[in-house]
Amino acid sequence: MQAHVDTQNHGKSLTVLTSLFFMWGLITSLNDILIPHLKGVFALSYVQAALIQFSFFTAYFIVSLPAGRLVQALGYQRGIVVGLSIAGAGCLLFYPAAATLSYAAFLGALFVLAAGITILQVAANPYVTRLGPARTASSRLNLTQAFNSLGTTVAPLLGSLLILGASASAGASAASAVQLPYLGLAAALFIIAAVFARLRLPEVHDKTAAEHGMKSVLRHRHLVLGAIGIFVYVGGEVGIGSFLVSLMEQPDIGGLSQAAAGKLLALYWGGAMVGRFVGSAVMRRVAANKVLACNALLSVLLIALAIVAGGKLAMYSLLAVGLCNSIMFPTIFSLALNGLGRDTGAGSGVLCMAIVGGALLPLLQAGVADHLSLLASFGVPLLCYLFILFYGAAGYKPRQA
Template sequence: MATFSKSYHAEQRPEAQTGKDYRFALTSLTSLFFMWGFITCLNDILIPHLKGVFDLSYSQAMLVQFCFFGAYFVVSLPSGALVKRLGYQKGIVLGLVIAALGCLCFYPAASLHSYAIFLLALFILASGITLLQVSANPYVSILGEVKTASSRLTMTQAFNSLGTTVAPFFGAYLILEQASEAISATASAQQVQMPYVFLAALLLLLAAVFAALKLPDMSAEITQNQTGKGDGENHQLKSAWHYRHLMLGAVGIFVYVGAEVAIGSFLVNFFTDPNIGAMEESAAAKYIAYYWGGAMVGRFIGAAAMQKIAAGKALCFNAVVAMVLVFVAIFASGQLAMSAILLVGLCNSIMFPTIFSLALNGLGKLTSQGSGILCLAIVGGAIIPLLQGVLADNIGIQASFGLPILCYGFIAYYGLSGSKASISEKGKA
């Protein structure tokens, strides 16, 4: 799953701290990227599990993603204010504790056999993850030399993707396989209890570790970055909302996250369809690893390729290929349809960071505000899957993938034309 930096750019970092050894701090922070990738991907396992346990429609099942990614929209800005008050290290610790509390709420949700409590637990869990991201991402951007910032971000993104690649095997074995042997719906629901209690314990352990760590205090550097001057005429504008390419970029982030999450959310149900894979849920869940693993591999390929290819053209190319692959998945069947939809993960790999960077191009000192706007657009992960769920209930799961095609169509347009830096007529006035 893509991570985001709330409002900071490594390129703006002052040189005062270069030469210090931050390897231990970076290694510690990398574990967080793995954990929130792992936890986020488990939603793809929870959706078919809870759908069966509570006899839900597709749209009802997609409330899992609605509550999870809805927390990003609700909690992102308050988290920024909280981190500003507490500091980044304390923000990490608090985020881990809140996420652990969300995991522990899965126990009473299963015992009471309540879908509503499951959704509340997911919202609490995602709130903790949001606070974690707002707290941890600045460290990755600011720790170390400016010239190596890209490699640090690539490393942490890779570990986030590693978490999303490993999680399906964990969920398939400890949740879906065990649930298939349960003798009642209540017993089946309770199969999530111990895995999430284990995750809660792991998160609390990490919280204790980060509370004890002597991480460098980067608040001064980050504050200086935020108040740095912009370039050229950018400082003359009072609001980032006047930049047309930023607004279109926010739409791009919205539809990208929505399409990526929606496809991942439907993979298990798609592969269990008699016309596609006719698999058991536990077997189908393991294929999710190929979808998210493709994103991990694609990041390294894309990082090398985009040294010679313009970012906008690379974004457009990946989006068009994704559209073709989803189109094949809709009209094909069997192994061809399965392979096509899994390969979309490879195309997704560069989209988030590329849209993010193109949208912030030329904002100068308004970069912080622009980043906040883009982060709010992650709520697409709540809305798009829910809309696809409604489509799946009415026209079938295979045809419902037409919605991600529209999303990738907009991304192709953004890469080709919409990403060109420009100011709205209102901003010029």
């Protein structure tokens, strides 16, 4: 049960929370710039380069359940402050990683950074769904996630300018290109943490403080299927974003320079941003599951077209998938939590654990790219969107196992 919250405070609280969604979108999307950059610096295979996303998203799997307990003990607001502080520390670790020219140190820094982001996700996503009526939870989460997409759109532009511009050089000089951007991110995260520590946000909590075991949570079939949906969605979205720059560099696809391809990647994330603003409005009139199924179907068709057609058509078709991605994560998240009641907090932890799809599926896609071709590897995201189509059509319906 939701505690009473002054509805007049909702707007102010949601406005403040959008800064968090922006920051973790910016940080997550920068990984798509790190992959081609560090691939060149350390002469990596696709699978080795995919360890960037593996290290980042594995943190979601390892940290989500402890983060859920932390947020339950500290409350949403203090949990957010802790998450911001840990993420800031992770950004600081990029400096020594570049100074020592150690790929392993970069992967460690990414894990610490992602651990902080995980705590933010566990706290902020359910907080947004609880700040208002349940019937508009999907619309509300889509609106805040639109600012997450603003961050993911800005990141490739900044990364191309500040990081990929140094790719022409080699070794330590190229690796050092990441130091200043991540020091700036660390400063921003610590400042936001200080601001959040002083804010007065509405308290939202369950009337029962009893902990519920995993068995209780997993009785909800639509939550389990929603967790699979989050797993494949994040894996598909991250896989496309991770390898689009490399694909657009290929002479038979786009023939672009790395920096130019990095800037064009902003269209992929920008489409998601536009779609979330539009989707937030559409889902006030159209059932969220129907919008989800429609977007998943369009994604399947666009990726199939890209694989069959090749060339510049493939490049633009894959970029257009970003628009379809727009409403997927927040919609799956809110549909999966629908009707969970006192299991909502634990359910959020399960869904955040499922974000590990961003670690495993791009690694699978990288293996296909190394052994077949980069274009053929986009068949992995295509299969992901087929499951999301099923979830939007039928799997979302609440039913206890």
